[in-house]
Amino acid sequence: MANAIYDPSDFPAVAVTVDLVVFTIRDGALAVLLVRRGIEPGAGRWALPGGFVRPDEDLDAAARRELDEETGLGTARLHLEQLASYGAPQRDPRMRVVTVAYLCLTPDPTTPVAGGDAADVAWTAVADLDETDLAFDHHRILVDGLQRARAKLEYTPVATSFCPAEFTVADLRRVYEIVWNTTLDARNFHRKVTGTEGFLLPTDRTTVNPDGGRPARLYTRGHLDLLYPPMLRAHHAPDRH
Amino acid sequence: MANAIYDPSDFPAVAVTVDLVVFTIRDGALAVLLVRRGIEPGAGRWALPGGFVRPDEDLDAAARRELDEETGLGTARLHLEQLASYGAPQRDPRMRVVTVAYLCLTPDPTTPVAGGDAADVAWTAVADLDETDLAFDHHRILVDGLQRARAKLEYTPVATSFCPAEFTVADLRRVYEIVWNTTLDARNFHRKVTGTEGFLLPTDRTTVNPDGGRPARLYTRGHLDLLYPPMLRAHHAPDRH
DNA sequence: TGAATAGTGTCTCTCAGACACTATTAG
DNA sequence: CTAATAGTGTCTGAGAGACACTATTCA
Numbered sequence: 001m002a003n004a005i006y007d008p009s010d011f012p013a014v015a016v017t018v019d020l021v022v023f024t025i026r027d028g029a030l031a032v033l034l035v036r037r038g039i040e041p042g043a044g045r046w047a048l049p050g051g052f053v054r055p056d057e058d059l060d061a062a063a064r065r066e067l068d069e070e071t072g073l074g075t076a077r078l079h080l081e082q083l084a085s086y087g088a089p090q091r092d093p094r095m096r097v098v099t100v101a102y103l104c105l106t107p108d109p110t111t112p113v114a115g116g117d118a119a120d121v122a123w124t125a126v127a128d129l130d131e132t133d134l135a136f137d138h139h140r141i142l143v144d145g146l147q148r149a150r151a152k153l154e155y156t157p158v159a160t161s162f163c164p165a166e167f168t169v170a171d172l173r174r175v176y177e178i179v180w181n182t183t184l185d186a187r188n189f190h191r192k193v194t195g196t197e198g199f200l201l202p203t204d205r206t207t208v209n210p211d212g213g214r215p216a217r218l219y220t221r222g223h224l225d226l227l228y229p230p231m232l233r234a235h236h237a238p239d240r241h
Numbered sequence: 242m243a244n245a246i247y248d249p250s251d252f253p254a255v256a257v258t259v260d261l262v263v264f265t266i267r268d269g270a271l272a273v274l275l276v277r278r279g280i281e282p283g284a285g286r287w288a289l290p291g292g293f294v295r296p297d298e299d300l301d302a303a304a305r306r307e308l309d310e311e312t313g314l315g316t317a318r319l320h321l322e323q324l325a326s327y328g329a330p331q332r333d334p335r336m337r338v339v340t341v342a343y344l345c346l347t348p349d350p351t352t353p354v355a356g357g358d359a360a361d362v363a364w365t366a367v368a369d370l371d372e373t374d375l376a377f378d379h380h381r382i383l384v385d386g387l388q389r390a391r392a393k394l395e396y397t398p399v400a401t402s403f404c405p406a407e408f409t410v411a412d413l414r415r416v417y418e419i420v421w422n423t424t425l426d427a428r429n430f431h432r433k434v435t436g437t438e439g440f441l442l443p444t445d446r447t448t449v450n451p452d453g454g455r456p457a458r459l460y461t462r463g464h465l466d467l468l469y470p471p472m473l474r475a476h477h478a479p480d481r482h
Numbered sequence: 483t484g485a486a487t488a489g490t491g492t493c494t495c496t497c498a499g500a501c502a503c504t505a506t507t508a509g
Numbered sequence: 510c511t512a513a514t515a516g517t518g519t520c521t522g523a524g525a526g527a528c529a530c531t532a533t534t535c536a
Contacts, residue, residue: 013254014255014256014257014294015255016255016257016328016339053255053328053339055330055337056330057330058328058329058330059326059327059328059329059339082325082326084323085300085323085326085341086300087257087294087299087300087341088299088300089296089297089298089299096296098257098294098300098339098341100326100328100339168515169515169516170514170515185498185499185500185501186514186515186516187500187501187515187516187517188498188499188500188501190515190516190517191498191516191517192497192498194516206515208507208508209507209508209513209514209515210508211508211509211512211513211514212506212507212508212509212511212512212513212514213506213507213508213512213513213514213515214505214506214507214513214514214515214516215506215507215514215515216514216515216516217515217516229496229497229498232498409488410488410489411487411488426525426526426527426528427487427488427489428488428489428490428527428528429525429526429527429528431488431489431490432489432490432525433524433525435489436524447488449534449535450486450487450488450534450535451535452485452486452487452535452536453484453485453486453487453533453534453535453536454485454486454487454488454533454534454535455486455487455488455489455532455533455534456487456488456533456534457487457488457489458488458489470523470524470525473525
């Protein structure tokens, strides 16, 4: 932009929106928050929640406002970060729209999705979606968000963002297993996460298991924002035998 | 954006630009490509290269075009990826400008920077810049780009993007040392990078060292796009004694 | 020859993964 | 008691870091 002249006639009308990839874990599966479109194009189709950035609003603030409007979730416990921007000229057929996508991870909300001007809002299992189910390029954004979430579980403690304020090591392990779509050795996982200083803070409380089993200690998330050494998933091709 | 009405009067005039954080290694230091602004605000100050996204141009294409215009570098050998977007309401005093920042890594160009409409263009050592040297929020963008570049050296082979087509293991090690601002054990580094299948492809040629020393084998970059296991830098606080 | 740089061998320590084993609950 | 889940101990193999040593060049 260094030498540009700022005359509105120099550039076309561009709309800037934020779109949100909001993940949670419901019924043992990774789910994403979707809204049903009420207007053309793509009326009746599902899409990511989002909306215009307002004149005096920063991008992060717009994302947070849209999230509040569409979910009614308190902003406290959830993780929100910028994902990427998408601006292909024809991604919206009506006009040029550049969207800044955000990734949000939240615990399973006990209250069903509330408020907002979106008529129909639902959590949908990511595994049940295919490329043609979402409007615009939202499937691409979703896939990028999924990849980012999977990667961040490795080297940050964001997996705790899927858990309630107090949770067990098994709860956390199930988050990893669901998001990575894999199984982990419960014993090694326990040793690893409890051994990483600052990842989890033990409380003096425990859960009760309904049909037997030793009670599990409850933890809250610690202060770390980077896991070192990281949690590992297999990146190499699995061995054939 | 699901339920929004697309009437231009619904949103303010917004300009979308791309800005580029272009890094190279010059004279043993990490350097960034800067242009000197010719117009207000910030006339005479340095800024990141960039410009408007054109009406029928995707964001990536705009970044690549700006890069070509300002540097004249062939697009072949260089790494270009989206970094993040910045849209604070007052980041440009004249109007609302949302910019999509890109990160680019390139070998040291032997030809000085060419072309473009920027009058004054220069490679500047990153270490010589401080927070007040750049216009707008460009210092923040630069810092984000630096952090991204440092992180990507860990788990991808992008360090080779700083090297010419053929390079030695020592060349590659110097890239790591400069970008991470650290020193690495040359022998362990050699064992590590040559032992990672697909990172480097050996040629049958060698360099000649001007004042003695065994010739070094030349390599080209391999096909890998993810390093596993990653290159490690110390993330923990160094031990006191 | 010596200085300089490239590259290998080897030891130790940490840690991931496999998995036997102990601990604590409900019924 | 048994079933179930939580949590520990221990071995093995891979790999990072330290660093002695060999290899190959120029002056």
